[in-house]
Amino acid sequence: MGQDALMEPHSSTAGIFQCKISLLLFFLLLLAGSCLGLKVTVPSHTVHGIRGQALYLPVHYGFHTVASGIQIIWLFERPHTMPKYLLGSVNKSVVPDLEYQHKFTLRPPNASLLINPLQFDDEGNYIVKVNIQGNGTLSSSQKIQVTVDDPVTKPVVQNHPSSGAVEYVGNMTLTCQVAGGTRLVYQWLKNGKPVRTTSTYSFSPQNNTLHIAPVTKEDIGNYSCLVKNPVSEMESDIITPTIFYGPYGLRVNSDKGLKVGEVFTVDLGEAILFDCSADSYPPNTYSWIQNTENATYVIKYGPVLEVASDKVTQKTTDFMCCAYNNVTGRQDETRFTVIITSVGLEKFAQKAKSLSPLATITGISLFLIMSMSLLFIWKKCQPYRVIKQKLEGRPDTEYRKAQTFSGHEDALDDFGIYEFVAIPDASGVSRVSSRSVPTSDGISGQDLHSTIYEVIQHIPALQEDHPEPGNS
Ligand SMILES: *[C@@H]1O[C@H](CO)[C@@H](O)[C@H](O)[C@H]1NC(C)=O
Ligand SMILES: *[C@@H]1O[C@H](CO)[C@@H](O)[C@H](O)[C@H]1NC(C)=O
Ligand SMILES: *[C@@H]1O[C@H](CO)[C@@H](O)[C@H](O)[C@H]1NC(C)=O
Ligand SMILES: *[C@@H]1O[C@H](CO)[C@@H](O)[C@H](O)[C@H]1NC(C)=O
Ligand SMILES: *[C@@H]1O[C@H](CO)[C@@H](O)[C@H](O)[C@H]1NC(C)=O
Numbered sequence: 507m508g509q510d511a512l513m514e515p516h517s518s519t520a521g522i523f524q525c526k527i528s529l530l531l532f533f534l535l536l537l538a539g540s541c542l543g544l545k546v547t548v549p550s551h552t553v554h555g556i557r558g559q560a561l562y563l564p565v566h567y568g569f570h571t572v573a574s575g576i577q578i579i580w581l582f583e584r585p586h587t588m589p590k591y592l593l594g595s596v597n598k599s600v601v602p603d604l605e606y607q608h609k610f611t612l613r614p615p616n617a618s619l620l621i622n623p624l625q626f627d628d629e630g631n632y633i634v635k636v637n638i639q640g641n642g643t644l645s646s647s648q649k650i651q652v653t654v655d656d657p658v659t660k661p662v663v664q665n666h667p668s669s670g671a672v673e674y675v676g677n678m679t680l681t682c683q684v685a686g687g688t689r690l691v692y693q694w695l696k697n698g699k700p701v702r703t704t705s706t707y708s709f710s711p712q713n714n715t716l717h718i719a720p721v722t723k724e725d726i727g728n729y730s731c732l733v734k735n736p737v738s739e740m741e742s743d744i745i746t747p748t749i750f751y752g753p754y755g756l757r758v759n760s761d762k763g764l765k766v767g768e769v770f771t772v773d774l775g776e777a778i779l780f781d782c783s784a785d786s787y788p789p790n791t792y793s794w795i796q797n798t799e800n801a802t803y804v805i806k807y808g809p810v811l812e813v814a815s816d817k818v819t820q821k822t823t824d825f826m827c828c829a830y831n832n833v834t835g836r837q838d839e840t841r842f843t844v845i846i847t848s849v850g851l852e853k854f855a856q857k858a859k860s861l862s863p864l865a866t867i868t869g870i871s872l873f874l875i876m877s878m879s880l881l882f883i884w885k886k887c888q889p890y891r892v893i894k895q896k897l898e899g900r901p902d903t904e905y906r907k908a909q910t911f912s913g914h915e916d917a918l919d920d921f922g923i924y925e926f927v928a929i930p931d932a933s934g935v936s937r938v939s940s941r942s943v944p945t946s947d948g949i950s951g952q953d954l955h956s957t958i959y960e961v962i963q964h965i966p967a968l969q970e971d972h973p974e975p976g977n978s
């Protein structure tokens with residue numbers, strides 16, 4: 507299509523017998539010609555026009571010589587036909603072909619051509635030739651291909667079946683319809699990205715139909731049809747085909763209780779809510795099934811089940827949640843076990859530090875009884891005097907150090923380390939009252955033998971922080 511400036515140098519002194527020299531000369535003349543000569547350029551060799559509108563074919567030319575006349579000629583050619591003369595000009599006078607004089611406009615020395623209005627039969631190649639009359643004649647031409655189109659109107663997508671399709675069973679066909687436009691190129695977009703041919707996606711030869719066979723859950727998305735032609739492009743509204751699928755990912759969760767695998771551990775007396783969920787369209791219908799020794803029976807319909815642990819007769823109960831999609835006809839079920847614990851395993855694991863005061867007191871009391879029994883045995887084995895001698899003459903503040911035994915480290919670390927302190931009551935009750943243990947739960951008392959017993963709890967982490975002598 508594209509032809510660059512032609513040069514026609516009029517003199518050539520190169521002899522045929524001097525091949526090399528003539529060739530060199532030829533290139534030199536070519537160089538000189540492009541400097542002195544005529545150059546015609548067009549911004550684009552292909553111009554797309556819209557039917558019914560004006561089309562402007564810009565042409566630029568330049569030359570470096572003294573011109574006595576400028577001639578511009580426009581020709582039109584279609585494939586396999588003779589070129590037709592449209593119009594021409596010498597200096598500033600235009601000579602049109604009378605057949606086309608109302609359609610084409612030329613304003614010399616401007617070589618650009620205006621076509622108005624553009625029609626489908628104006629499609630073809632337009633050739634512009636510029637002749638400069640000066641010291642000899644310089645001539646150059648260019649060719650521009652013109653296409654004529656109607657702009658695209660907004661496409662409309664229809665899906666079939668519009669009621670939806672069941673995954674792995676049904677197929678879906680999307681059809682793109684455009685009312686107006688020529689040379690249409692169809693493209694399908696899913697969530698804004700082009701759809702390519704895959705094992706399930708196929709297109710009609712024109713690409714105006716997208717066929718999905720079979721549909722899957724992954725095919726759910728926003729589909730649109732993009733239609734282009736050389737002069738315009740339009741995208742349809744988004745269409746979201748209905749695809750029935752599921753249930754997938756069935757799972758049971760509870761609002762409280764400890765879940766380990768499929769076993770929920772619940773404290774006695776607690777009411778617990780179970781929630782069954784699975785991904786599905788349309789939404790599943792849920793049913794809850796209880797398995798007793800021999801029988802299984804549905805206890806509730808709906809996604810939520812409440813179990814009051816005091817109403818469960820057995821300590822271990824098997825349940826099943828069943829999700830059913832009544833359109834795909836598929837169902838899924840999951841089993842789980844509920845164990846009612848009186849110990850409160852969950853609290854033991856998670857809330858060891860915040861044991862209830864009742865539990866603390868019970869623990870301490872138990873320990874006190876144990877320790878007192880131990881003391882009783884010990885006292886039978888060891889003479890009482892030894893203790894008395896060791897303690898005599900010591901300041902009150904150090905009496906704690908005196909005789910401690912049964913430093914007891916228990917697995918129940920939340921109770922800490924306990925010291926049982928036994929002091930022979932030398933100075934009476936006043937000693938007991940003057941005693942204070944700020945950092946620990948101290949229980950003091952007197953037995954029948956006038957000996958003070960104390961149980962002191964040491965929390966292991968805090969033990970170092972309390973120097974023993976300055977504590978009273
Ligand atoms: C074109 O104009 C030049 C001067 O600009 C003049 O010499 C020449 O004769 C003109 N040619 C025609 C065909 O009118
Ligand atoms: C030719 O005319 C058009 C307007 O009709 C103008 O835009 C363009 O610049 C002109 N070209 C030259 C080379 O003067
Ligand atoms: C015309 O061209 C000839 C040779 O091609 C050259 O000798 C002469 O000087 C040129 N005259 C002008 C006015 O450019
Ligand atoms: C879906 O398409 C497949 C292959 O094109 C065909 O065999 C099947 O019968 C179609 N199913 C339906 C429900 O139209
Ligand atoms: C589909 O379009 C809707 C709104 O038209 C938008 O809310 C949704 O996020 C889109 N989905 C995707 C996957 O882009």
Ligand SMILES: *[C@@H]1O[C@H](CO)[C@@H](O)[C@H](O)[C@H]1NC(C)=O
Pocket residue numbers: 691692700701702703709711712713
């Ligand atoms: C149809 O679309 C496919 C992929 O999007 C593309 O490769 C092919 O060239 C298109 N065919 C036509 C006729 O547009």
Ligand SMILES: *[C@@H]1O[C@H](CO)[C@@H](O)[C@H](O)[C@H]1NC(C)=O
Pocket residue numbers: 799800
């Ligand atoms: C369970 O079935 C066995 C025999 O199949 C029967 O002996 C037993 O009584 C049944 N238990 C209950 C609770 O129905």
Ligand SMILES: *[C@@H]1O[C@H](CO)[C@@H](O)[C@H](O)[C@H]1NC(C)=O
Pocket residue numbers: 789790791832833
């Ligand atoms: C499926 O179940 C829903 C309730 O979840 C009900 O509204 C719908 O009619 C049922 N459809 C069929 C085909 O049974």
